[in-house]
Amino acid sequence: NVSSVSHTFLEPGLYVVSLTVIDEKGLSSATKSYSLRIANPLPIPEFxxxxxxxxxxxxxxxxxxxxxxxxxxxxxxxxxxxxxxxxxxxxxxxxxxxxxxxxxxxxxxxxxxxxxxxxxxxxxxxxxxxxxxxxxxxxxxxxxxxxxxxxxxxxxxxxxxxxxxxxxxxxxSRAPVILTDDPISADYVSMGDIVLLNSSAVDADLEDGIEAWMDLDRSDDSDGDGNSFNDRDRPLTGSLIVRWDLNALQDTDLDGDTRNDWLWGNQTWNQPGEIRILMQVCDGVGVCSTEEYLITVLSVQEDDKPKSLSDLTWSDLVPNKESGGLLALIAAVLLLGWMIMREKDEDELDAEGMLEIYDVTEVEVEGGLPGMDQHKPPPQPKYLTIQERRNKESGYVRPIRTRRR
CATH class of the missing domain: 2.60.40.10 (Immunoglobulins)
Structure with missing residues (x-):
């Protein structure tokens, strides 16, 4: 019995609201009805x-x-x-x-x-x-x-x-990108040497602008902000894990897989030869990239390792006792080569004979043999008299004449 009221409809639908007014003498007015349609609000999706x-x-x-x-x-x-x-x-x-x-x-x-x-x-x-x-x-x-x-x-x-x-x-998550081309920055290593393996990689997700963390327990609000789902207990981007398998052909941990014997820190090799190693880089959610490299390991007895020009010293160029035998061998080879070059071959002997026959005073050799134009021409033959032509010892041959018909 008030002039204004409020009411909440708990469900959507069509409702009729009626109003009757009573005056101070107790007389009632006609009832006035109003129809109200309560719309259905959209549901709230949350997950x-x-x-x-x-x-x-x-x-x-x-x-x-x-x-x-x-x-x-x-x-x-x-x-x-x-x-x-x-x-x-x-x-x-x-x-x-x-x-x-x-x-x-x-x-x-x-x-x-x-x-x-x-x-x-x-x-x-x-x-x-x-x-x-x-x-x-x-x-x-x-x-x-x-x-x-x-x-x-x-x-x-x-x-x-x-x-x-x-x-x-x-x-x-995308796999990390490995940037390392050579993990040892050298042509080879020696047996037993402690080698620091170089590694360089980038987090592809972090490069894309994604920063992520792991909330290790959704029921525990470790940062105390009132939301137990957003704790930054462990980073998932930016921090990469690098591991090495020092021999991709040996199963060191005997698990049946030769390519997962992961180690950390400085490394050494105790056998000479060419060794295939693996570098694995993983991000915070365990997405990994793997790269294979070939390492040359030399024996400690190998003192004849090739040197670059910058590695040579004056002592490397001065003969010593150890190089005496090698120098003697080189001298003998040079002397034998000189003697062989001094000896005339068959073509040279023939050339000398031709020089005597053609009375050549100067010869320019082309390819080791005298050329056709490298000597003087023979003298022009003289005219023979009738007596000389009739003399059999002159070698004159009478030309053959034909009679025209």
Whole structure:
């Protein structure tokens, strides 16, 4: 019995509000009715993500039971997810609810429960062309590095159902980029020498502007800011782990794989030869790159290692006792070569004979033999008299004449 009232409608729908006024004498007015349609507010989609871990390591498979499982949250500065390819991610949309006042604060996804949150459907699209999933809690793993957008669509239970969506960006880590061309910065190493292996690599995700951390336990608010999902317990970008396998052909740890016998620190080799080594660089979520190198290891007895011109000293150029035998051998070879060069071959002897026959005073040799134009021509023959032509000893031959017909 007041002049103004307030009322909250807990559910959407069509309502009729009636007003009757009574005066001071108790007389009632005609009743006035008003129809009010309460619109259905959009549902509120909310979801969280986390990764299962055991003993501090993210699991590679979906756990069959939650016994001993600690839920970790790999997140970026902007609140996005940051995972390795193949890591299973648990998406929980059970925190979504119908915005009707009747359902605010309720958390059950069971429509038969008195605490039902009013949501009848959860539809998940993972942005990687995989089949959409439905349900309040789903699992998904990304196999290819890149950036994806997860979309959750929720539907409430009013009439045909109102829908609303929310999204989350997921960054799937790229492998680090190895920049090292030569890990020892030399042509070879010697047996037993302590060698500092050089390494250079960059975090591809950090180069893309992504900074990420791991919240090691989503149930523990380690930074005390009131949000237990955003703790920066361990960096996932920027800090790279470098490991070495000193012989890619030997299985040092006897696990059946010759290419994973990882060691750290300074290294030595105790056998000479060409050794294949591996460098592995991993980021904070275990995404790794591997590069193979060939190292030449020389024996400590090898004193005849090749020297560059800058390595030579004056003592290397002055003969000593050890080089006496080598010098004598070189002198003998030079003397023998000189004697062979002094001896005339058959072509030279023939050339000398031709010089005597043709009475050549000067000869220019082309290719070791005298040329056709390198001597004087024979004297021109003289004219013979009749008596000389008739003398048989003159060698004159009468030309043959033919009679024309």
């Amino acid at each position: 969280e993500f986390s990764c299962p871990s055991m003993n501090g390591t993210v699991m590679s498979e979906i756990p069959q039971t939650e016994d001993g499982v600690v839920w970790q949250v790999p997140h970026t500065t902007e609140g996005d997810a940051f995972v390795a390819p193949g890591d299973p991610i648990r998406f929980d949309g059970s925190g979504s609810y119908d915005a009707d006042p009747l359902f605010v604060g309720r958390t059950s996804t069971d429509s038969e429960s008195s605490e039902w949150n009013g949501i009848v459907s959860w539809i998940w699209d993972f942005g990687d062309a995989s089949t959409p999933l439905s349900g309040p809690v789903v699992w998904h793993a990304y196999e290819i590095p890149g950036t994806y957008v997860v979309t959750l669509t929720v539907v409430d239970g009013f009439e045909g159902g109102e829908t609303n969506t929310t999204t989350l960006t997921v960054h799937v």
